Amino acid sequence: MSVLRAFAANIPCFKPTDTINTVADAFLSATYKNCLSVAVVNEHNQPVGMISRHQLNDIFLKKFGRDLFGERAVSDFMRKDVLAVDVDSSLSTAAAFISANMVFPLSEDFVLTENGCYLGMAAVLHLLSAMEKQISQSSAALNRAYKQLSSSQAQLVQSEKMAALGQMVAGVAHEINTPLGYVNNNIEMVREFFGQIQFIVQAHEQLSDTLLSPDTTDIDIAESLAALDDAKMDMDLTQWFVDLDALFNDTFYGVEQISELVTGLKDFSRLDQAVTDNVSLNDCIDSALLIARNTLKYKVEVIKQLGNIPKVRCTGSQINQVLLNLFTNAAQAVKEKGYLLIKTWSDASAVYVSVQDTGCGIPAENLSRIFDPFFTTKPVGEGTGLGLSITFKIIQQHGGSVRVVSEVGKGTRFVIALPLTQALSAAA
Ligand SMILES: Nc1ncnc2c1ncn2[C@@H]1O[C@H](COP(=O)(O)OP(=O)(O)OP(=O)(O)O)[C@@H](O)[C@H]1O
Ligand SMILES: [Mg+2]
Known part of the structure; x- marks a missing residue:
């Protein structure tokens, strides 16, 4: 339902031929008590003019005003550009039209029409206060929207930070992974070598037991020596120790790289x-x-x-x-x-x-x-x-x-x- 319909006061209108005196008397009656102005309509009930209390005062304040003008038709004095608004208009359209066409001082009401015909009179002050209410409602809504927007922007900035952190962590994880990979490999190789060494040490122990035993025969000694040979598996132990040294160096280098990255990460943050x-x-x-x-x-x-x-x-x-x-x-x-x-x-x-x-x-x-x-x-x-x-x-x-x-x-x-x-x- 149109907002403006609630504004319509059922105020009788006048014909263009009604006299100034008739209108002035009407303004003095209880019906028109709160009216700043009234509408003048033609035979088709379409508004053709408006006349205000203020205009009538002007006329009657003139010397012999009532005698000279009282019997003249209202159409001679009325404002012809009617402040008329269709009842189905929105508040803002009505307010824009009225503020653009109203004359100052604020001494007029405006006409409400329906399908071009007179419907009633409405007060400019009511329109203003309704507009004010609407503006304060929309500014509250805007405020709410602004707050929501700021909070979602803050969330987005936070998630950008998290995404940047995620990228950074992925990059660093990748960097750590490379040295970690070969540190791991090296330790595997050292473990294999350690297994071999264990066999050799066991074979040595067995040989020394054999040699120290008083009942040892030549056959026992030959068997222990053969077992030691097996454990060695043709290994070039000197070369193995050189390799092992290199493995340790590599491993330390990898661990150093990892610790450099971790320190870097700490420095960065x-x-x-x-x-x-x-x-x-x-x-x-x-x-x-x-x-x-x-x-x-x-x-x-x-x-x-x-x-x-x-x-x-x-x-x-x-x-x-x-x-x-x-x-x-x-x-x-x-x-x-x-x-x-x-x-x-x-x-x-x-x-x-x-x-x-x-x-x-x-x-x-x-x-x-x-x-x-x-x-x-x-x-x-x-x-x-x-x-x-x-x-x-x-x-x-x-x-x-x-x-x-x-x-x-x-x-x-x-x-x-x-x-x-x-x-x-x-x-x-
Ligand atoms: N060095 C650059 N060379 C070319 N274009 C750039 C460069 N730096 C920034 N830009 C341009 O500016 C835009 C905005 O950069 P900004 O860093 O703010 O966002 P982004 O890199 O697109 O996304 P995000 O940084 O959030 O991952 C980029 O999309 C790109 O078009
Ligand atoms: Mg960027």
């Missing part, structure tokens, strides 16, 4: 360090590179030109996340093989990190959008489009800036600047 610290960006680059090694190694050759830069007061784990994002993007932008050039330098006010790749580049029309949350050109499931928006936010929170230049087909360069305001010198 900086779990054991203060949240905000004086951090060397060169160290951050190394630890992010270690973590990204699996993503980078088949695609890009990494060239580092790291300057002697002062430490910066920052949240190292976040800077690591930024660098990992940039390195991952660079590797993803390179189709088959390319370069990743990482430079650092500083001036009196800031420390700079440049991450440049020889990947596909970013088209000019996308450059202004890459920092927007959810902007991605990668297939569903491969990119969420949150990497750079998180990067931007982190650098902004550190009071720094991110700049990007790119050429399609040539590559992309991101330059991050972190202010030195609270920096310590490298020597310190």
Whole structure:
């Protein structure tokens, strides 16, 4: 049911030929007590004009107003552009029409029509308060929607972080798996060798027992010697010991690699360090590179030109996340093989990190959008489009800036600047 129908007050209307006096008298009666204006309708009941209390006052306040004009037809004085709204209109259409056509001061009501015919009078004030109610309802709904949106965005950022963590963990797991594989193999081989040695030691023990026994015959000795020969199985023991030494070296190397990765992981996450610290960006680059090694190694050759830069007061784990994002993007932008050039330098006010790749580049029309949350050109499931928006936010929170230049087909360069305001010198 139309909202406006509830506004319709059943106020009798006038004919164009009714006199000003008739209308003025009507305004004084109880029926019209609350009316600011009334409608004038033609013989088909269609509104053709409106006249307001305010207009009548103007007429009667004139010298001899009632005598001069009282018997004149209302059509001579009425407002002809009727403020008429169809009863089926929406509140907002009605409000827009009334506010565009109403005359000030606010001294008129408006006419409600149904199929072009007079239905009743309605008050502008009622319309305004209904609109206000509607606006406050929709602003409450908007507020709710905004809150929902912020919370789902926070969830998405969280899941992006988890996805990045998942990728990182998978990369590191792969890196650990290789040395773990050959450490495992080596231990298998040592175990086999150990089995052989056990046989030989047993055969030796048996031979020495035979030799020491007073009842030993030559045949016994010959049998023990034959058993020892069998245990040796033509093994070149000297060569075996050389091999074993190499196996141990290899194994230690593998274990060292694994422990380097684990330390790298700890450095990357900086779990054991203060949240905000004086951090060397060169160290951050190394630890992010270690973590990204699996993503980078088949695609890009990494060239580092790291300057002697002062430490910066920052949240190292976040800077690591930024660098990992940039390195991952660079590797993803390179189709088959390319370069990743990482430079650092500083001036009196800031420390700079440049991450440049020889990947596909970013088209000019996308450059202004890459920092927007959810902007991605990668297939569903491969990119969420949150990497750079998180990067931007982190650098902004550190009071720094991110700049990007790119050429399609040539590559992309991101330059991050972190202010030195609270920096310590490298020597310190
Ligand atoms: N080094 C780069 N070379 C070419 N295009 C890039 C590079 N870095 C970013 N882009 C473009 O910017 C877009 C947004 O990057 P962003 O890191 O925010 O999201 P994503 O990499 O698509 O997804 P996510 O990081 O969430 O996995 C990318 O989809 C890509 O089109
Ligand atoms: Mg990314």
